[in-house]
Amino acid sequence: MRAMIDLRSDTITRPTPAMLAAMSSAPLGDDVLGDDPTVIALERRCAALAGKEAAVFVPSGTMANLIAISVHTRPGDEVVLHEHAHPFLYEAGGASAYAGAQLRTVAGPRGVMTPDALMAAIRPYGDPHFPRSRLLCLEDTHNRGGGKIQPLENTDKLCAIARSAGMATHLDGARVLNAVVASGEPLERRARDFDTVSFCFSKGLGCPAGSILCGPKDAIAEGRRVRKRLGGAMRQAGVLAGAALHALEHHVARLEEDHRRARETAMGLMIDGFQIEMPETNILQVDVPDAPAFVERLREHGVSCFAIGPGRLRLVFHLDVGDEAVDGVIRAFGAARKG
Ligand SMILES: Cc1ncc(COP(=O)(O)O)c(C=O)c1O
Numbered sequence: 001m002r003a004m005i006d007l008r009s010d011t012i013t014r015p016t017p018a019m020l021a022a023m024s025s026a027p028l029g030d031d032v033l034g035d036d037p038t039v040i041a042l043e044r045r046c047a048a049l050a051g052k053e054a055a056v057f058v059p060s061g062t063m064a065n066l067i068a069i070s071v072h073t074r075p076g077d078e079v080v081l082h083e084h085a086h087p088f089l090y091e092a093g094g095a096s097a098y099a100g101a102q103l104r105t106v107a108g109p110r111g112v113m114t115p116d117a118l119m120a121a122i123r124p125y126g127d128p129h130f131p132r133s134r135l136l137c138l139e140d141t142h143n144r145g146g147g148k149i150q151p152l153e154n155t156d157k158l159c160a161i162a163r164s165a166g167m168a169t170h171l172d173g174a175r176v177l178n179a180v181v182a183s184g185e186p187l188e189r190r191a192r193d194f195d196t197v198s199f200c201f202s203k204g205l206g207c208p209a210g211s212i213l214c215g216p217k218d219a220i221a222e223g224r225r226v227r228k229r230l231g232g233a234m235r236q237a238g239v240l241a242g243a244a245l246h247a248l249e250h251h252v253a254r255l256e257e258d259h260r261r262a263r264e265t266a267m268g269l270m271i272d273g274f275q276i277e278m279p280e281t282n283i284l285q286v287d288v289p290d291a292p293a294f295v296e297r298l299r300e301h302g303v304s305c306f307a308i309g310p311g312r313l314r315l316v317f318h319l320d321v322g323d324e325a326v327d328g329v330i331r332a333f334g335a336a337r338k339g
Pocket of ligand 1 (some may be wrong): 059060061062063065086087139141142143172174175200202211
């Protein structure tokens with residue numbers, strides 16, 4: 001049987017032998033007691049990378065977002081975010097269930113919110129009828145936006161508007177290192193105007209688990225309390241932090257390979273007449289008639305991916321697929337179209 005080209009997500013990667021070696025040799029302690037040296041090293045490294053004072057290591061991107069929302073809001077406050085933002089679509093309603101926050105969504109092309117749309121969503125200040133607009137949450141790159149990189153000039157404007165309205169700002173940067181590599185703008189710059197920024201090790205960076213939340217010392221100290229409350233404080237977490245440190249060293253620059261493969265596949269599919277959105281990073285979206293049936297036919301031809309709508313497929317390039325995926329995907333789409 002032909003090996004499957006699995007493009008369902010960049011979360012499916014397995015740790016490389018070198019990553020496993022880094023994990024097994026990581027010095028360990030008890031991170032809940034604050035003495036796991038590998039976690040401490042990772043948190044310091046990430047805080048420096050993001051240009052923030054402090055960082056806290058957490059099990060998942062979902063928990064990083066929930067902690068950020070909990071730290072920045074009080075129950076009944078409103079979070080303004082894009083209508084396709086991850087915390088709104090895919091985090092099981094955690095922001096409402098656990099932080100008591102109300103989510104106010106804003107439309108915009110490929111996950112990008114315009115300044116006018118943000119201004120229109122902010123509640124009038126001081127009127128007791130309204131919830132307090134308390135947090136702006138952006139996503140970079142934008143998952144449902146097909147790995148769209150947030151345009152920095154626009155981000156700068158959005159953060160300035162939020163700040164002048166007395167709102168805090170959080171960047172869900174699950175894949176922000178993809179944006180860093182593709183744009184050439186360092187994380188410190190991309191995260192500059194945000195109070196907090198999170199990013200994931202378990203996506204393009206190839207780790208089995210783990211995310212980080214970076215921000216001011218007091219917000220991160222409070223975030224540690226929320227992490228504990230949520231049951232996300234881990235003991236010998238250095239095993240996972242060791243994987244993350246290895247990934248920061250060896251798996252960041254190579255993200256460009258994923259972006260190149262996504263672009264090359266997109267070009268091939270476009271030449272073959274498929275409707276695509278040109279990818280900016282590692283996520284490629286393709287429009288097909290009857291996406292669920294197309295997914296089944298692609299599987300028969302050796303490619304696994306998800307339908308993200310009735311007529312749209314998502315393919316995510318990652319560490320565990322190589323150059324052979326480009327031709328393999330183009331061939332499989334041609335065959336699947338024939339039936
Ligand atoms: C943009 C974004 N934020 C947050 C998350 C949540 O990460 P996790 O799956 O680690 O909870 C994801 C996961 O795909 C994501 O794409």
